[in-house]
Amino acid sequence: MKKVKVYVTLRESVLDPQGSAVMGSLHKMGYNEVQDVRIGKYLELVIGDSERDVDALVDELCNRMLANTVIEDYRYEIEEVVSQ
Amino acid sequence: MKFAVIVFPGSNCDLDMYHAIKDELGEEAEYVWHDTKDLSGYDGILLPGGFSYGDYLRAGAIARFSGVMEEVRKAAEDGKPVLGICNGFQILTEAGLLPGMLMRNKNLKFTCGTVSLKVENAHTLFTNEYKEGEEIRIPVAHGEGNYYCDDATYQHLQDNNQIVFTYAEDFNGSRNNIAGIINERGNVLGMMPHPERAVSDLIGGTDGLPLFRSIVKQWRESHVSHA
Numbered sequence: 078m079k080k081v082k083v084y085v086t087l088r089e090s091v092l093d094p095q096g097s098a099v100m101g102s103l104h105k106m107g108y109n110e111v112q113d114v115r116i117g118k119y120l121e122l123v124i125g126d127s128e129r130d131v132d133a134l135v136d137e138l139c140n141r142m143l144a145n146t147v148i149e150d151y152r153y154e155i156e157e158v159v160s161q
Numbered sequence: 162m163k164f165a166v167i168v169f170p171g172s173n174c175d176l177d178m179y180h181a182i183k184d185e186l187g188e189e190a191e192y193v194w195h196d197t198k199d200l201s202g203y204d205g206i207l208l209p210g211g212f213s214y215g216d217y218l219r220a221g222a223i224a225r226f227s228g229v230m231e232e233v234r235k236a237a238e239d240g241k242p243v244l245g246i247c248n249g250f251q252i253l254t255e256a257g258l259l260p261g262m263l264m265r266n267k268n269l270k271f272t273c274g275t276v277s278l279k280v281e282n283a284h285t286l287f288t289n290e291y292k293e294g295e296e297i298r299i300p301v302a303h304g305e306g307n308y309y310c311d312d313a314t315y316q317h318l319q320d321n322n323q324i325v326f327t328y329a330e331d332f333n334g335s336r337n338n339i340a341g342i343i344n345e346r347g348n349v350l351g352m353m354p355h356p357e358r359a360v361s362d363l364i365g366g367t368d369g370l371p372l373f374r375s376i377v378k379q380w381r382e383s384h385v386s387h388a
Contacts, residue, residue, distance in 0.1 A: 091264070091309065092267070092334075094265055094266075094267055094268070094269050094334075095265065098269055142218070142222060142226070143218070145219055145222065145255065145262055147254075147261065147262040147309070147310070147311075148262055148264060
């Protein structure tokens, strides 16, 4: 069994209004050293035994559904889960 | 002319759409559940506004995998008129039937009201009852209507006259104020504003009616000439 942590973020070229709003607020609080804020999504997938290559599978899931690559990038980490 | 109003879990403008077709336009309409496997009996397909599947993940991202969407794709390939309004537009872009995507409004607000739109292309099957350049007033209600596409796509849209409606002024951050686009073939239209909510003076205006009349007119003409 594997746990996959998927991070979906807006592409660098795309304005992130949520991130901008949060950064504006942090600046108002006095944290002027914060230079940029980007907000994304975090998904955890638990993948059971499969004949398929996990990387290929996760790429397929991300491209088909979890991210819209018109405006979003994704990256992920795969962890082995030891069943109890 | 018989329209299918596709109902996804979370659609909430399906009743308005049905009412516009049935009561104001006087044409046939039926609600069609999202897992329907056959749309061959319908002449036009309407994807209404709302929040399909709660818009979890992204607006329209889950609905795009509904069983009925394969049939919607077929209908589009057959040249039938397919109209997606608001969430319907978001579903069409997620499904790849229209280019680009709808992002969160630039000001992060869910915006409700009536806006002025410019008819940029009056030579489509959806807009032939309008005049080119005409300004119309249509209600809007959305939080994710900020139309985005890359430079190449925008150029392509422009070169092919696929930009059908624009906001008279910057409304939500959409690229070049785009409010509605059509596919290359000209039979799939997606728009964020709600023409189905502007079909009677009783509810504040009738500027949306010509859109539905255009579809019916074109359909009648093509079916008479082929008869």
